[in-house]
Amino acid sequence: MPRFFCPAPLRTGDLLDLPAGAARHVQVLRLQPGDSITLFNHGPGWEGASPGGEFEARVTLMGRSQVQVEIGAHLHVEREAQRAVHLAVGMPANERMDWLVEKAAELGVTSIQPLMTERSVLRLAAERATKKVDHWQSVAISACEQCGGNRVPLIHGVKTLTQWLAGMKNPDPLAPTPLLLSLREGTQALRAMAPGSASVLFLSGPEGGLSSSEESAAMAAGFAPVTLGPRVLRSETAALTALALLV
Numbered sequence: 001m002p003r004f005f006c007p008a009p010l011r012t013g014d015l016l017d018l019p020a021g022a023a024r025h026v027q028v029l030r031l032q033p034g035d036s037i038t039l040f041n042h043g044p045g046w047e048g049a050s051p052g053g054e055f056e057a058r059v060t061l062m063g064r065s066q067v068q069v070e071i072g073a074h075l076h077v078e079r080e081a082q083r084a085v086h087l088a089v090g091m092p093a094n095e096r097m098d099w100l101v102e103k104a105a106e107l108g109v110t111s112i113q114p115l116m117t118e119r120s121v122l123r124l125a126a127e128r129a130t131k132k133v134d135h136w137q138s139v140a141i142s143a144c145e146q147c148g149g150n151r152v153p154l155i156h157g158v159k160t161l162t163q164w165l166a167g168m169k170n171p172d173p174l175a176p177t178p179l180l181l182s183l184r185e186g187t188q189a190l191r192a193m194a195p196g197s198a199s200v201l202f203l204s205g206p207e208g209g210l211s212s213s214e215e216s217a218a219m220a221a222g223f224a225p226v227t228l229g230p231r232v233l234r235s236e237t238a239a240l241t242a243l244a245l246l247v
Contacts, residue, residue: 007046043152081108081247090206105143182225
């Protein structure tokens, strides 16, 4: 059954005009009145109270731009990760960031912080950065619609690593465990540094990794260096490997 993210209140028995994005998707699929779909609303753009899970719904009206549905039964279904994992990544170039966002959403990431670092090839600012973040948020939504996730990860606005670390000088003791992917000698295995179910904030660099000074700055901000093993992975592969080990 097709699934759609719908940032709006969902209540059994209500008639609802789908938001523009979901409505377009329904029209592309050529659904007709009477067809069944699934809706969920946990994610960016909707902060209202919700019982979680997902809702059955039935298409009642197909207009030129309007799609109306009747909300059906609430289903207590959750397919989320065992713990919250937040990724902070030096943005890889070309379409690799799209791929990273898509796969991270499928794996159950809680949020993604795109970063510009000394070795970043991709440089974004102002309107271009906003458009990219909006695009990546759409990629995350589509991934959750496809994989069955009911909680869309938040894609934060682009920052430089320096800006981002500056906001972490007074960390909350209840904040996620901060870990840094590093090739330095003496680093410990990721799993050894993140036991149990505590939430994790994982920082990973772009192509070529973080510079020595950037790693030092991250460690000064409280990040513990970890390794994924002896192989050198591509930047997007490293971030996703860490996520897969943590969730």
